[in-house]
Each structure stands twice: as C-alpha cells, then as structure tokens.
Amino acid sequence: MTTTQFQSTHARRAFPCWDEPSIKATFTLTLVAPQSMTCLSNMSVESTVDLEDGMQEVTFLKTPIMATYLLAWTIGDLEYIEAFTTGDFSGEQVCCRLYAPIGLATHGQYSLDLAVKSVEYFSHLFDIPYPLPKLDLVAVPDFSPGAMENWGLITFRTYAVLLDEHATNDRQREIAATVVHEISHQWFGNLVTMDWWSDLWLFEGFATHLAYIVVDELSPTWDVWSEFVIRVQHVLKQDALRTSHPVEVGVVNPSEITQIFDEVSYMKGASVLRMLSGWLGQDQLLKGVRKFMLRYMWGNANADDLWLTLAEECQADVPEFMRRWTRQTGYPVLTITEVDESTILVRQSLFLSTGDIREDEDGQLWPIPLALATADDPSPKNIMMTTKELILTIDTTRWYKFNMGQAGFYRVSYPSRALDLLGQTLKSDRETETLKTADRVGLLTDAAALVAAGVSPTSSFLTLLKYFEDEDSSLVWSEISMRMQELVAVWLEQPEPVVNAIKEVQRRLFKNIVKRLGWTYPEGEDPAIGNLRALAIRFAGRASDPEIVAEARRRFVIFMANRDTSAIPPDLLFPVFEIVLKTTTGLEEYEAIMAFYRETYSPGEKVVALTVLGYGNSPEMIQRTLAFAMSEEVRNADILSALATLRSSVMGRAELWNFMRQHWDVLYERHFDDLRFVEYFILFSIGMFSSVEKYQEVQNFFANKDTSQCDRILANCLEGIRTRILWLERDREDVEVWLKANGYLEAHALEEAEGSESSHAQHHHSRRASPLHAGHGLQLSLAALGRSRSGSSVDGLSPATNDTRPSMSSATSSCSSSPPAVYSEHPEHQHPNHLYHTHDHHHHHRHHHHHHHEHGQEQHRHQNQHQHQHQQQHHEPLPQHSFCQQEQPSRSQIYLDESAARLMDERFQLSQLRQQELLQKNDGLLEMDQTTAMITALQAVAMSDLVMLPAATSAATVATPRVMTLEGEMETLRLSGEDDF
Numbered sequence: 001m002t003t004t005q006f007q008s009t010h011a012r013r014a015f016p017c018w019d020e021p022s023i024k025a026t027f028t029l030t031l032v033a034p035q036s037m038t039c040l041s042n043m044s045v046e047s048t049v050d051l052e053d054g055m056q057e058v059t060f061l062k063t064p065i066m067a068t069y070l071l072a073w074t075i076g077d078l079e080y081i082e083a084f085t086t087g088d089f090s091g092e093q094v095c096c097r098l099y100a101p102i103g104l105a106t107h108g109q110y111s112l113d114l115a116v117k118s119v120e121y122f123s124h125l126f127d128i129p130y131p132l133p134k135l136d137l138v139a140v141p142d143f144s145p146g147a148m149e150n151w152g153l154i155t156f157r158t159y160a161v162l163l164d165e166h167a168t169n170d171r172q173r174e175i176a177a178t179v180v181h182e183i184s185h186q187w188f189g190n191l192v193t194m195d196w197w198s199d200l201w202l203f204e205g206f207a208t209h210l211a212y213i214v215v216d217e218l219s220p221t222w223d224v225w226s227e228f229v230i231r232v233q234h235v236l237k238q239d240a241l242r243t244s245h246p247v248e249v250g251v252v253n254p255s256e257i258t259q260i261f262d263e264v265s266y267m268k269g270a271s272v273l274r275m276l277s278g279w280l281g282q283d284q285l286l287k288g289v290r291k292f293m294l295r296y297m298w299g300n301a302n303a304d305d306l307w308l309t310l311a312e313e314c315q316a317d318v319p320e321f322m323r324r325w326t327r328q329t330g331y332p333v334l335t336i337t338e339v340d341e342s343t344i345l346v347r348q349s350l351f352l353s354t355g356d357i358r359e360d361e362d363g364q365l366w367p368i369p370l371a372l373a374t375a376d377d378p379s380p381k382n383i384m385m386t387t388k389e390l391i392l393t394i395d396t397t398r399w400y401k402f403n404m405g406q407a408g409f410y411r412v413s414y415p416s417r418a419l420d421l422l423g424q425t426l427k428s429d430r431e432t433e434t435l436k437t438a439d440r441v442g443l444l445t446d447a448a449a450l451v452a453a454g455v456s457p458t459s460s461f462l463t464l465l466k467y468f469e470d471e472d473s474s475l476v477w478s479e480i481s482m483r484m485q486e487l488v489a490v491w492l493e494q495p496e497p498v499v500n501a502i503k504e505v506q507r508r509l510f511k512n513i514v515k516r517l518g519w520t521y522p523e524g525e526d527p528a529i530g531n532l533r534a535l536a537i538r539f540a541g542r543a544s545d546p547e548i549v550a551e552a553r554r555r556f557v558i559f560m561a562n563r564d565t566s567a568i569p570p571d572l573l574f575p576v577f578e579i580v581l582k583t584t585t586g587l588e589e590y591e592a593i594m595a596f597y598r599e600t601y602s603p604g605e606k607v608v609a610l611t612v613l614g615y616g617n618s619p620e621m622i623q624r625t626l627a628f629a630m631s632e633e634v635r636n637a638d639i640l641s642a643l644a645t646l647r648s649s650v651m652g653r654a655e656l657w658n659f660m661r662q663h664w665d666v667l668y669e670r671h672f673d674d675l676r677f678v679e680y681f682i683l684f685s686i687g688m689f690s691s692v693e694k695y696q697e698v699q700n701f702f703a704n705k706d707t708s709q710c711d712r713i714l715a716n717c718l719e720g721i722r723t724r725i726l727w728l729e730r731d732r733e734d735v736e737v738w739l740k741a742n743g744y745l746e747a748h749a750l751e752e753a754e755g756s757e758s759s760h761a762q763h764h765h766s767r768r769a770s771p772l773h774a775g776h777g778l779q780l781s782l783a784a785l786g787r788s789r790s791g792s793s794v795d796g797l798s799p800a801t802n803d804t805r806p807s808m809s810s811a812t813s814s815c816s817s818s819p820p821a822v823y824s825e826h827p828e829h830q831h832p833n834h835l836y837h838t839h840d841h842h843h844h845h846r847h848h849h850h851h852h853h854e855h856g857q858e859q860h861r862h863q864n865q866h867q868h869q870h871q872q873q874h875h876e877p878l879p880q881h882s883f884c885q886q887e888q889p890s891r892s893q894i895y896l897d898e899s900a901a902r903l904m905d906e907r908f909q910l911s912q913l914r915q916q917e918l919l920q921k922n923d924g925l926l927e928m929d930q931t932t933a934m935i936t937a938l939q940a941v942a943m944s945d946l947v948m949l950p951a952a953t954s955a956a957t958v959a960t961p962r963v964m965t966l967e968g969e970m971e972t973l974r975l976s977g978e979d980d981f
Contacts, residue, residue, distance in 0.1 A: 001076030001101065003140050003155055005148060008197060008257045011068035021067045022195050022300045030059045031073060038078040040099065042071060042152040044133050063151070064131060065298055067193050072150035074138050079105045083116045090129035094119055100139040100162060107162040110172065111137060111179050114218075118183040121214050125286065126187050126293045135186070137161060137179070142635045144676070147178050149185035149207075156182075157637055159603045166570045166602045168534075169527035173215075173222060181211040192293055195302040197251040201326075202303045205247075205269025206289075209277070212270075223528075226437040226475045228274070229406045233445050233479070235267040236411070239330055240353040240449070241723075243715035247272065247326040248303065255709055258676070262712070271409045272325045278407035279321070279369045279382065280314045288313035321367050325409070332366050333411040333450075334385075336418065338396045346370070346390045346402075351411055353723045355453035366410070373404040375425075378434050380404035399425045401435070406442040413450050416460070419443075423467035430470060437473045444468075444476070448483040451731075452723060458487070458731040459738035462505065469512070474532035480509065481539045490690050490724050491735070493650060498736060501745035507543035510536040514548060519555075521569045534571040541579035552579040560592045573605065577612040585618045594628070607641050610634065614645030614652065622646060622655045640677065643684045653688055660685040661701055668706070679713040687717050690724035 004014065012019040031039045035056045039045070043061040050056050063071070078099045087093040096115050098108035115137055119130050132152040143157040160178050163171065188210065189203045216224045238244060247269050251257055277285045288310035292301070295309065303326065307319040333351035338344050349362050365388065371380040375398035383392075394400055399421040402412045414422070422443060426435045435443070444464070451461045461483070471477060484506045491499055513536035521530055541548045556576055558567040568576050580589050590613070597609035613625045628634060629642035646652035660667070660681065668678060686698050698718060707714055739745035 001074065001078070001140065003074040003076075003138070003143070004072045004150075005143075005145060005155070006071060007069040007148060008200075009069075009254045011071060017068045019068050021069065021193050021197065024065045024067055024193070024298075024300070026065050027063045027071050028060070029063075029071070029073060030057060031075060032057050033075045036077070037075050038099070039073065039075050040078075040136055040138065040153055041073040042066075042132070042150060061133075066151055066190060070149075070151045070190055072148075072153045072155065074099070074140070074153065074155065077102055078138075079103075080136075081105045081108060081112055083112050085116055085120050085123075085130075089120065089123045092129070094130050095134045096137070097134070098137045098139070098161070100158070101141065104139060104158070104162055107164050108137065108139060110163045111156075111161045111175060114176055114179050115183060117218060118180050118214060119186075121217070122184060122187055122210075125210075125290070127290050128187060128191070128293060128297065130186065131191055132186075135183075142637050144637045147182050149182045149189060151186060151190040154182045159607060162603060164602045164604060166565075166573075167604050168571045169531055171604055173219075173224070173227070176215050176219070177211050177224075180214045181207050184210040184214070187293060188289075191298065192296045193300050195300045197257050198248060199302045200257070201247050201265035201269040202306065204266045205273050208266060208270035209273045212274075213282070223437060223475065226441060226473075228270075229438045229441050229445075230475060230479055232267055232271050232409070233482075235263045235271070236331070236409075236445070236449065237353065238262070238716060239264050239268055240351050240453070241716055241719040242352065242354070243712065243719050244329050245712070246329050258709075268331075268409065269326070272322065275325070275369060275407050275409055276310075276318070276322065278371070278405070279384075280310070280316060280318075284314045285310065324366055328364050328366070330364070331409050331411075332364075332368060333413055333455075334368070334370075334402055335413045336402070336415060338415050338418065339391075341396050342393055344392050344394050344396060344400075346385065346392060348385065348388060348410075351449075351453070353449070353453050354719070354726055355455060356726075368410060369408055370402050371404045371408060372400065372402055374398065374400040401439065401443075403442060404439060405436070406438040411446045411449055413446070413455055419447070419460075419464065423464060427467045427470065430472075437475055440468075440471070440473065440476050441479050444479050444483060448486070452486075452727050454726065454730050457734045458727075459734050462735075462738055462742075465505075465509065469509075472532070474528050474535060477510075477513070477532055477535055481506075481535060484509070484539070485542075489648070489688055490727060492688075493690065494728075494732070497745060498739065501739040502735070503543040504744050505739075507540055507545050510540040510543070511545050511548070514540055514545075519551065519572070521571070530571050534575055537572065538575035538578060541575060542582065544583065549579055549583050552576045553583070556580045556589070556592075560596070570604075574608045574612065577608065578615050581612060581615040581621070582617055587618075587620070590616055590621050590624075598633075607638065610638055611641045611645055614642055615648065616652075617649070619651060619655070622649075622652050626655060626659055636677075640680050640684070643681065647684050647688045653685075656685040657689075657694075657697075664701075664705065668709075678710050682710060682713050682717060687720060689721045690728055692725060695721045695725065 006014070009019055011017055017025070027042075029041050029043075031041070032051070032055055033039050035050060035054050039056075039058040041060045042063050045058055046061045047059045048056055049059075079102050080097045080099045082095060082097040084093040084095055096112060096119065098105060098112040098115070100108055115135065119135060123129050134152060136153050138153065138155050139158045139161050140155050141158050143155060145155075145157070146160050147154065147156045156178070161175060163175060184207045185203070188206055194200055194203050212224050212228055215222065244264055247265055249256075249265075280288075289306075291313055292306050292309040296305065303322070304319065307322050310316075310318040330350050330352070332348040335347045335349065336344055337347070348366065348368060350357055350364055352361075365386070368385040370383040370385055372383055372392070372394075373380045374394060376395065396418065400418065401422060402408075403410065422435070426440055426443070429435070447456070447461050447464050450456045451458045465480065468476065468480060471480075484502075488499065488502055488506070491502055513532060517529065517533045517536065519533070519537070521533070537548060537552070541552055552575070555567045555572075558564050559576075577593055581593065584590075593609050593612060597606055597613075600606055600609070610629075613621075613628065616622050616625055625642055625646065629639050634642065643656065646656050667681060686694070689695065689698070695718065698714075698721070702714060736745065
C-alpha cells in the first residue's frame with residue numbers, strides 16, 4: 001500500500017507548490033497504477049481508463065479550494081464497507097466508506113457508524129453541510145502519525161480505527177475520540193484553515209474539544225469529561241516546567257512546527273477552550289463558533305479572528321481572556337489562607353514543578369474562573385479573579401472547593417484543615433456524590449503535584465488516600481494508580497525495604513478491590529466495572545501480591561495452552577502478561593509471549609504483547625526486547641510500544657540509556673524526519689532518572705551532540721530529573737517516618753539495608769543514599785536546561801539538607817449489530833477469514849528509504865525556603881550549541897524547479913507581514929486554482945520514496961509524520977501505565 005502524508009511542509013516534496021496553509025489551490029489528480037489496485041484521493045473518481053500492461057489511469061474530480069497539505073492519495077489492495085448519512089440536513093446523502101487491507105474492513109464497522117453520526121452531528125452544529133461528495137476512512141498499517149484529516153480521505157493507523165473481538169473498552173473510547181476528532185477537522189481546519197502554523201494549536205485544540213462534546217453526546221455513560229481531566233494531567237506536568245512554552249508560539253523554521261506543537265499546544269489549548277466554554281456557557285460558545293465558520297468558510301483565519309467573533313456573539317472580553325492564557329507560559333496555583341472562620345485570602349502565583357519560584361518569575365496574572373462551591377451552596381459560583389490577591393467571605397468550618405468540575409487550567413493549594421474537610425465529605429457523601437468524579441480526580445492530582453513541588457510533604461498525600469478506600473470510580477482509581485506508580489518510580493533506587501513498603505501501600509489499596517470484584521466478567525456488566533477490575537488486578541500484581549500473582553500465572557498457563565479467552569478475557573490480557581513477566585526470571589514465559597505476538601492477527605493483541613515484553617525481569621530479557629524492538633520484525637509505528645515499559649525497572653532504564661548512547665548517531669540520522677520517535681526515545685531513556693550522577697551523565701553526553709531537532713524534550717527531561725532529585729532530598733525521611741508510623745516499614749529492616757548499602761557504597765567510593773552529595777559537594781547548573789521564563793539564568797541545586805519546602809507564592813501569606821457487507825474492488829483478493837493478510841518480507845525498505853514515519857507550620861516552611869533560595873548559587877550555563885536549522889534533503893523531495901524550491905524554503909523563514917508583501921508582488925505566479933497534479937505511481941517510485949510495495953506488505957508513508965493529536969504516542973503511554981513523570 002502507498003499513502004501520502006503532506007502535513008506540515010511536505011507537499012513540496014511531491015509536486016511544486018506554494019506549500020503554506022494560507023495559499024490555497026484547487027487540484028485535479030490523476031494516478032496511474034495496476035488495475036488490480038484501488039486508487040483513492042480527496043474527491044470521487046471522475047474517470048478510469050485501462051492502459052496496456054495491466055495498468056489503469058484514474059482521474060479524480062477537481063477539489064474545492066484547499067491547503068496543499070490536505071491533498072492526499074492512497075493506492076493498494078483494499079476492500080471497503082460503506083454507509084450513508086440520512087441526508088435530513090442538506091437533502092443529500094453522503095457516502096461514507098471505510099477502506100482497509102483485504103480481510104480487515106469488517107473490523108471498521110464501529111468507526112464507520114461513528115463517522116456517519118459525526119458527519120450528521122457536525123453538519124447541524126456548524127449549520128454547514130459536509131462540503132465534499134464523499135468521505136473515506138482508510139486503515140493504513142505502519143502509519144506513524146496515528147491519524148490525519150486529509151479532506152475527504154482520512155488516514156488512520158490500523159490500530160486507531162479498527163476494532164476486533166479482542167478489543168478492550170478503553171480501545172473503543174480511544175477510537176471514538178480519534179475518529180470524531182479527525183471528522184471535526186473536515187470543517188474546523190479544512191473548510192476554515194489556519195492562517196499560519198502559529199495557529200495550528202487552535203485548530204487542534206478546538207477539534208479535541210469538539211470531539212469530547214460529540215462523544216459525550218453520543219455515549220453519555222462514558223463520563224468523558226472526567227477522563228479529559230485525567231488526560232490534562234500530562235500537560236499540567238509539562239507546563240509546570242521552566243522549559244515549557246506558551247500555547248501560541250511563532251514559527252519561522254519548518255523544524256519548529258513539529259518541536260513546538262506538542263502536548264502543551266494541543267491539550268492545554270483544548271483545556272483553555274473548555275475553561276472558556278465554562279465561562280461563556282457551551283451553547284453561547286458554539287453559537288459563536290458557528291458564526292466564525294460561516295464568516296471564514298473556504299478561507300483562512302487566526303486565533304484573534306475567533307476571539308473577536310466570540311466577543312461579538314457573547315458580549316464578553318474574550319480576546320483579553322484568551323490571550324493571557326495562550327501567550328503566557330505556565331499556569332497559576334491558587335494558595336488559600338484561612339484568615340479566620342469566615343474569611344479566606346486567595347492568592348494566585350505561577351506554579352513550578354520544582355517549587356523554587358523566584359520573585360522575578362511571579363509577575364504574571366491570569367483571569368481565573370474560580371468556580372467556587374461550598375457546603376452551603378454546592379452549585380459553583382463563577383467568580384472571575386483578575387487580581388493577584390482576593391478576599392472572600394466563606395465559612396471555613398465547613399467544606400469548600402475551588403475549580404468545581406475541574407474545567408479550570410490551574411491548581412489549588414488548600415490549608416490542611418480544608419483538605420481534611422473535603423476528604424471527610426467525599427468519604428461520607430458517596431450516595432449523593434457532592435464531589436463528582438472529576439472533582440475527586442482534581443483533589444488527588446493537585447495534592448500529588450503540590451507534593452512533588454515541595455509545597456506539601458509526601459506524607460500528606462499518603463494520608464489523603466485513606467479517604468478514597470471506598471472509591472468505586474475506575475477513573476479515580478486510575479489516577480491513584482498513576483500517582484502511586486510515580487512515587488514508586490521516584491523512590492525506585494532507594495533502599496529495598498522502603499521501595500517494598502511503598503509497594504505494600506499500593507498492594508493493600510488495590511487488593512481490596514480485587515477481593516470485591518473478583519476475576520470474572522459477567523455478561524452485560526458495566527464496562528467501567530470491568531476497567532476497575534483490570535486496573536486493580538494489574539496494580540496489586542505490580543506490588544507482588546502473592547495471591548494475585550499465583551492466579552495470574554495459573555490463567556497464563558491455561559491461555560497459552562489453547563488460547564482460552566475465558567482464562568484471560570481481553571481486558572485482563574495486559575495485566576496478566578505483565579504480572580507474569582515481572583515475577584519470573586526464566587525465559588519460558590517470555591518466549592511464550594513472543595510467540596503469541598508472532599501468531600496473533602489482532603492489532604490490539606500484538607500491541608499488548610509487544611508492550612509487555614519491556615517488563616522482562618532479567619538482563620537477557622531486556623536486551624532481547626531492545627534488539628527485537630529495533631529489528632525488521634517490528635513495524636516502525638510500533639517500536640515505541642516495546643520501549644515504553646523498559647523504563648519501569650532499574651535494569652531497563654540502564655539498558656535503554658546505554659543503548660541510546662551507543663547508537664545515538666544512527667538513531668538520530670535514521671529517524672531525523674520522525675521527530676516524535678526521537679523525542680519519545682529520549683523520554684523513555686532518561687525521563688525517569690532521579691540522581692545527580694545521571695543528570696550529569698545526560699548533560700555530558702549531549703554536550704557535543706546535534707540536538708537541534710529535540711532540544712525542547714531534552715530540556716524538559718533534565719528539568720524533570722531535577723524535580724525528582726529535589727523531591728527525594730526533601731521527603732526521603734518524611735516518607736520513611738510515615739511508612740514506619742503506619743506499619744508498612746519495620747525500622748530494623750531499613751537499618752539492615754542501610755548498613756549493607758553503606759558497606760557496598762564504601763567499596764565503590766559512592767554515596768547512593770544521598771545523591772545530592774555525590775561528587776563532593778557537586779552542584780547542578782540548571783541554566784543548561786534552557787532559559788527561565790524571565791530570560792535570566794536559573795539557580796542551581798544546593799547540597800544543603802535543610803527543609804527546603806517552598807511556598808508557591810513569593811509572598812509570606814500563604815452502533816449497528818448486523819454484519820456489514822464487504823466490498824472488494826477486486827474479488828480475487830478477498831480473504832474474509834484472515835485478520836491480517838500482510839507479512840514482513842518487505843520491512844527492509846524502512847532502513848533503505850527516508851521514512852516518516854495547613855497555618856503556622858506552613859508559613860514557617862515557606863520562610864525557611866525563602867531563606868534557602870537566597871543561599872543558592874548561580875552557575876554558568878553549558879555552552880549553547882549552534883546547530884543547523886535547515887530542513888534536511890531527502891530523496892523524496894522532487895526538485896522539478898530548483899529555484900522555485902529554494903524560494904519556497906526562503907519564504908518559510910519570512911515573517912507573516914513579509915509573506916503578504918511577497919504574495920502581492922507575485923500575484924501572477926500564485927494563481928493556482930487550476931493547478932493540476934499529474935502524479936504517476938510508477939514515476940513516483942523512480943523519483944521519490946513513494947514506494948509502491950507489492951501486495952501483502954506494510955504501507956510506505958510519504959515524507960515526515962506530522963505531530964498533531966499525539967494519539968498514537970499517548971496510546972502507548974496509557975497502555976503501559978507509565979506516565980511521563
């Protein structure tokens with residue numbers, strides 16, 4: 001199969017064009033391909049002419065005016081299923097088809113049904129009919145981007161659009177979010193397109209926001225907005241780093257499009273839009289969006305155009321509100337101080353994960369919708385905070401909560417009494433659920449983040465967990481599991497008794513759920529209960545509960561003997577495989593899972609098996625997993641699945657780090673155009689380190705490397721390492737005291753372990769128990785992590801061991817069930833009994849072609865930290881590298897006119913003003929409405945990497961995968977349960 005991927009700047013590699021979003025054109029496309037293959041493009045086929053030698057010439061109808069990056073075509077051995085919209089909106093039905101490799105199309109019925117509903121929904125929502133005559137969804141093996149919204153021809157990674165009988169409930173929700181997201185782009189993105197790449201975040205953020213609205217409408221029992229709150233935690237972590245960036249960032253160089261537009265751009269963008277919706281009201285927001293679409297349809301627009309349109313419709317200062325949230329780096333934390341029993345002081349300040357905010361960094365102000373609920377009035381009040389401090393009258397002897405509903409993109413730091421009252425409320429008010437799922441998740445996530453930043457001791461979070469013992473929401477337990485896993489990950493290299501004691505806390509929490517729910521999935525059970533069961537089994541097993549481990553191993557043996565799914569239902573496949581591999585050092589189980597990977601035809605099962613291999617519990621397993629992941633047997637799009645879980649063990653981290661250092665040059669060169677791969681490889685290799693030694697190793701290794709394409713992720717990882725070093729140094733003793741006091745840690749066991757470790761450390765001239773003292777008073781230079789928000793150098797770490805818990809404020813105050821009809825364009829290729837009709841014989845192509853693929857105590861702590869911060873020393877930054885910023889040439893660039901190609905690249909460097917000047921000067925050059933792209937498939941083989949592979953092979957994707965929704969990569973993170981801590 002051959003398919004194209006032109007976003008962001010790769011249409012120029014296939015044909016000469018002004019490859020910028022604001023320079024739209026119409027296209028007529030003709031493809032020449034074997035008669036046995038299906039040819040698809042944005043529009044319907046106009047004519048087909050059979051040629052000699054078994055070839056065909058397929059011409060498509062002229063497209064409407066659109067951006068160059070939206071042009072697309074696909075050629076391959078495909079079959080399809082189809083459905084039609086009702087036509088009740090426009091009077092005309094739209095034909096929707098799902099194409100897939102032979103034998104796979106029926107697995108797309110869920111996505112197809114959802115697509116039809118989405119087309120109808122968005123037609124009504126925007127009051128604009130679907131603009132094209134047809135809509136195709138194409139499942140593409142080896143499609144790195146995950147999904148791409150080409151107008152009328154949406155391409156998906158197979159895993160992101162097809163469901164089989166083994167699919168989990170989570171997979172169904174993920175597919176729904178992805179499909180609806182891409183279909184929303186058919187209007188918001190394609191019909192109205194961004195002016196310039198600096199507004200890409202807006203169109204992606206709004207597509208994400210709209211997708212959640214639609215999925216919530218179609219499947220209200222899924223509680224997708226609570227799930228949204230959990231997903232936002234990833235970006236809240238990233239945006240709390242000094243190395244973060246605003247949502248709205250200028251773009252000059254093509255490489256910046258991929259590097260800048262990350263989770264901050266998309267999910268923070270979606271979160272801020274949700275906050276705006278909460279302020280204006282969803283109905284009002286959507287009315288404004290409808291007006292915006294009608295005003296700018298067929299053209300281009302920027303963020304200010306939308307804000308002004310919304311302001312007209314809603315009579316609110318939307319531009320000022322949104323600009324402060326999108327043009328400032330980071331987000332605020334509200335610090336609540338109880339002045340007396342009827343008065344509180346609310347203060348906003350910048351939140352940093354390291355907790356060491358300086359006065360010169362705390363000058364930003366945000367307009368904050370407080371959404372305040374109290375015991376007297378549980379309905380949230382929309383109070384807009386626009387000042388640094390705010391006094392409110394409130395009964396502090398009863399519970400109160402800010403950010404009710406968790407629509408606000410900020411954190412809240414409560415006094416210990418207020419937090420305790422909230423805990424008592426959620427524990428005693430289970431029936432009425434005054435605090436909904438999203439609010440319970442918000443309490444947990446804010447508490448955990450404040451602990452990591454040193455605002456509160458870690459023991460306070462461990463104590464808070466007692467209020468959740470009777471929790472029944474799988475989403476809340478999912479967040480608890482992630483925070484416990486984060487704690488284990490940061491403490492992983494501490495004395496073994498301490499690590500085991502933390503795991504014991506985890507074991508007791510989740511074992512009770514397993515006892516209540518058991519292992520059996522009754523027919524008709526609420527999917528949320530099934531999700532909770534799988535989660536509890538997995539995390540109790542991770543904590544080495546003997547009963548869970550024994551049962552998992554028993555079921556594993558039965559399943560491997562005859563593939564009995566009653567032994568391991570689909571939702572338990574990942575937990576059981578993981579538990580088995582984590583609790584054995586033998587190779588028998590490892591080999592069994594490897595064989596399962598090779599035998600199964602299910603895309604979902606393949607991803608599970610491949611991901612689980614990273615949990616191997618011996619050096620040999622880890623090394624084999626690394627080698628296997630990088631082999632020809634694993635698709636390019638799946639490599640990260642195998643690597644994500646290796647970082648969950650000390651051995652895995654070490655092997656990944658060593659592997660990356662040994663092979664960096666080859667990896668960087670081979671995947672230069674696939675920046676997401678490079679960034680995630682760095683994240684998986686160094687993102688979990690928590691010692692000064694490792695911090696230095698990372699700095700030293702990259703000092704002389706070309707990191708021009710990944711400097712932001714590298715800086716984020718270094719900042720994360722620093723956060724964990726500070727966390728450990730502050731709270732190592734606090735956690736041990738809590739574990740002893742609560743019966744999880746016996747003092748003599750810790751003393752024995754420390755004695756043994758001391759002897760070992762002396763033997764090796766190291767001091768592992770106190771990593772900040774390594775190197776005889778070595779201090780870190782954080783300036784090397786990148787510039788601070790103020791633009792000045794950033795203080796380094798001091799080896800002082802005083803209480804360094806800071807205040808976050810610089811002040812002292814604190815679908816259809818019938819079987820679908822499957823159509824093959826070529827009946828001789830139908831293989832309905834096979835899920836996969838592909839092999840790996842041609843995977844060698846990817847290596848030979850350029851692919852894409854509480855008040856006093858708290859105040860005392862704050863004062864101590866203020867004094868400590870002024871004792872810190874400044875350090876010189878590492879030298880800044882000067883790396884080539886030019887886009888690297890590829891054989892897939894087609895230079896039909898060298899001067900035109902050079903001019904296109906030069907124009908990309910110009911400011912938007914200069915661009916407009918140039919456009920005016922070259923009116924004659926840029927009249928492209930009748931541009932005809934005559935691309936012959938056979939010619940493309942000789943001229944580029946548009947490789948026409950034989951039947952039954954993986955797809956070759958043209959040019960570089962775009963970074964859009966990050967769905968594909970985040971699937972890997974969610975599946976593995978390894979957060980980007």
